[in-house]
Amino acid sequence: MNQTIDVIKQHRTIRSYKDIPVQENIIEELLEVARRTSTSTGLQRASIIRVTDPGIREKIADLCQQKYVNEVPEFWVFIVDTYRNRKISEEKGYISMVGRDMDRFFQGFSDCLLMAQNVLVAVESLGMGGALLGNIHNDSQKVIDLLQLPKYTFPAIALAFGYPDQNPQIKPRMEMNLRFFENKYKDLSPYLEAFKEYDEAMQEYYDLREANKRVDSFTNQIVTRDKNQLAKRRYMLDVVEKQGFILKGDEFKE
Amino acid sequence: MNQTIDVIKQHRTIRSYKDIPVQENIIEELLEVARRTSTSTGLQRASIIRVTDPGIREKIADLCQQKYVNEVPEFWVFIVDTYRNRKISEEKGYISMVGRDMDRFFQGFSDCLLMAQNVLVAVESLGMGGALLGNIHNDSQKVIDLLQLPKYTFPAIALAFGYPDQNPQIKPRMEMNLRFFENKYKDLSPYLEAFKEYDEAMQEYYDLREANKRVDSFTNQIVTRDKNQLAKRRYMLDVVEKQGFILKGDEFKE
Numbered sequence: 103m104n105q106t107i108d109v110i111k112q113h114r115t116i117r118s119y120k121d122i123p124v125q126e127n128i129i130e131e132l133l134e135v136a137r138r139t140s141t142s143t144g145l146q147r148a149s150i151i152r153v154t155d156p157g158i159r160e161k162i163a164d165l166c167q168q169k170y171v172n173e174v175p176e177f178w179v180f181i182v183d184t185y186r187n188r189k190i191s192e193e194k195g196y197i198s199m200v201g202r203d204m205d206r207f208f209q210g211f212s213d214c215l216l217m218a219q220n221v222l223v224a225v226e227s228l229g230m231g232g233a234l235l236g237n238i239h240n241d242s243q244k245v246i247d248l249l250q251l252p253k254y255t256f257p258a259i260a261l262a263f264g265y266p267d268q269n270p271q272i273k274p275r276m277e278m279n280l281r282f283f284e285n286k287y288k289d290l291s292p293y294l295e296a297f298k299e300y301d302e303a304m305q306e307y308y309d310l311r312e313a314n315k316r317v318d319s320f321t322n323q324i325v326t327r328d329k330n331q332l333a334k335r336r337y338m339l340d341v342v343e344k345q346g347f348i349l350k351g352d353e354f355k356e
Numbered sequence: 357m358n359q360t361i362d363v364i365k366q367h368r369t370i371r372s373y374k375d376i377p378v379q380e381n382i383i384e385e386l387l388e389v390a391r392r393t394s395t396s397t398g399l400q401r402a403s404i405i406r407v408t409d410p411g412i413r414e415k416i417a418d419l420c421q422q423k424y425v426n427e428v429p430e431f432w433v434f435i436v437d438t439y440r441n442r443k444i445s446e447e448k449g450y451i452s453m454v455g456r457d458m459d460r461f462f463q464g465f466s467d468c469l470l471m472a473q474n475v476l477v478a479v480e481s482l483g484m485g486g487a488l489l490g491n492i493h494n495d496s497q498k499v500i501d502l503l504q505l506p507k508y509t510f511p512a513i514a515l516a517f518g519y520p521d522q523n524p525q526i527k528p529r530m531e532m533n534l535r536f537f538e539n540k541y542k543d544l545s546p547y548l549e550a551f552k553e554y555d556e557a558m559q560e561y562y563d564l565r566e567a568n569k570r571v572d573s574f575t576n577q578i579v580t581r582d583k584n585q586l587a588k589r590r591y592m593l594d595v596v597e598k599q600g601f602i603l604k605g606d607e608f609k610e
Contacts, residue, residue, distance in 0.1 A: 103382075103385055103481075103482065104359065104481050104482070105358065105359045105360060105481075106359060106360040106363055106477060106478060106481035107385060107389060107478050107481060107482075109360055110389050110392055110393070110474055110477070110478060111388060111389065111392045112392075113392050113393070113394065115394065128357075131357055131361060133532040133536055134365060134532075135361060135364050135365065136532065136536075137529045137530075137531075137532050138364055138365045138366075138367050138526075138529065139364070139367070139473070140367065140369065140473070140476070140488045141529075142490045143490075143581055144527065144577065145577065145578060145581060146529065146530055146535070148535070149535040149536070149537065149541070150535065150536045150537070151537050151538070151539065151540065151541065152536065152537070152538050152539075153538075153539060154538055154539060155539045158539060181541075183535065185541075186534075186535070186544070186547065187578045189543075189545060189547045190547045190548065190551065190575045190578050191578055191579055191582060193545075193546060193547055193548045194548070194575060194576075194578075194579055196579045196582065196583075198582055198583075200582040200583075200585045201582055203585070203589070203590045204590065204592050204593050205493065205585070205589035205590060205592060208465075208490075208493070208592060209490060211462075211465070211469075212469050212490060212512075212513060215465075215466050215469030215470055215473070216469055216472070216473045216488070218470070219393070219394070219469070219470045219473040219474055220364055220473060220477065222394070223360060223364070223474065223477060224360060224361050224364060227357075227358050227359075227360035227361060228357065228358070228361075234394045234470070236396045236397075236462075236463060236466060239459065239462070249539070249540055249541060250540040250541050251541050252541055252543070255541065258466075259466060272392075273398065275391045275392065275395075275400065276391075276400055277391075278387040278388075278390065278391050280440075281400070281402070281403040281404065281437065281440070282387055282390075282403070282404045282406065283403065283404070283405050283406070284405070284406050284407075284408055285405065285406075285407055285408060285409045285412060285503070286405065286503055286504040287403070287405065287435075287439075287503060287504050287505050287506055287509065289443075289506065290440070291443060291447075292447060293440065293443045293444045293447055294444065294447045294448070297444065321444045321448060322448075323398065323399070324399060324441045324444050324445055324448075325445055325448055325450045327397055327399060328445060328450065328452055328454040328455055329450075329452075329454075331454045331457070331459070333605070333608075334605075335457070335459035336457045336458065336459060336602075336604075336605035336608055337604070337605035338458050338459060338462060339458050339593075339603050339604060339605075340604055340605055340606075348590070349593050349603065350590075350591070350593060350594055351587070351588075351590035351591035351594055352594075354587075354590055
């Protein structure tokens with residue numbers, strides 16, 4: 103329908119990049135894109151750490167289990183940032199527990215995701231490519247330590263981007279009638295029947311990560327992923343709590 | 357730099373809409389945009405409920421405290437959906453607690469936010485306007501009940517959209533040097549000094565919601581928001597837990 107929609111529909115995750123830096127005027131434009139993104143109640147509880155230090159990159163690449171993090175020109179970590187607004191409140195003489203509640207946390211987390219997606223679309227519209235990495239949650243605490251994040255902050259997602267050195271196939275996705283409902287949720291049982299066609303499409307797709315090897319069906323992937331889950335990832339909220347956030351409503355005293 | 361970036365930079369939240377429906381071919385295109393959005397580990401843990409029922413709309417408008425929810429042509433709720441994949445695992449004879457952990461929850465939550473942002477940009481690229489509503493968290497439990505959401509699902513964010521009947525000013529945002537750092541977090545204390553210029557810019561801005569009345573400074577808005585926080589919003593994770601998710605790592609037994 104237009105350039106924007108074409109860009110979005112052409113999205114592929116890029117995991118191999120040319121050794122060409124992203125020009126500073128493009129970085130400036132991407133920051134303007136980040137800045138103009140919707141933000142919960144206007145309070146802008148997201149910040150970005152641009153990781154250029156090769157030592158930090160290497161440690162993040164290790165914990166993410168993604169080697170290309172070492173080589174990609176740009177690597178940005180979007181962080182929930184309620185530290186800044188809390189400091190502002192404190193300097194104004196107002197100290198309360200409210201700035202630490204999970205509502206504030208989720209507002210910041212949402213701001214990060216909206217911002218990362220907008221930057222990714224802008225990146226792709228400029229002929230570059232990128233990858234969103236939730237893998238930083240393999241060890242959120244280590245990311246916090248590496249980036250020297252203060253209390254009341256938390257890494258939400260990372261974005262790697264640059265000029266692509268590969269041209270992957272567009273990955274098959276489930277039909278929207280399996281996930282777009284009217285007025286109420288719709289159970290589609292038996293699911294293995296409903297997903298038969300999609301399972302077949304997925305098995306026709308070749309993943310560049312394992313060239314010439316067919317990928318598993320979607321329904322098999324779910325089980326495999328659950329079986330190979332990194333135990334540390336279950337402790338995400340434990341780390342959030344350690345960062346000073348108050349998880350449950352009843353923990354409030356005022 | 358191009359049409360896509362122009363669209364993103366022109367973003368304003370729209371709260372008044374013309375009484376013109378969004379054509380079905382556009383809806384189809386927006387669903388394709390949703391479908392092509394990045395998704396954590398490819399497992400597509402987001403679904404969309406399109407709310408057309410005026411009775412449900414009215415109740416959501418009330419809890420969101422946003423009257424335009426009744427009148428906006430399209431109102432979509434993006435929900436974390438680990439129900440679907442869990443049912444698939446079960447039908448394959450694999451039942452584990454893993455599908456209920458907070459990692460799965462946050463992957464679904466992230467999928468929802470990325471998707472909502474992509475749909476919003478596509479909407480805006482087509483000359484329409486929209487509003488992202490986190491206000492559904494004023495009463496997440498009620499939204500769950502209204503949309504008959506099963507266990508292992510949770511409403512993440514809503515998007516209202518249609519043809520705008522207003523043309524709001526672009527809202528001032530903080531400069532990116534206050535929130536874009538290299539390699540490590542940067543404390544900017546004293547913050548009231550660092551935010552002086554932005555506070556002034558905000559006071560020059562006229563919010564259409566209260567026409568002809570200047571808005572408060574950014575730093576004052578933070579305190580006002582904290583003071584007027586709806587207590588129910590602190591209980592978001594209590595509702596997430598009630599939906600079947602396991603909040604802490606140590607609660608796992610396998």
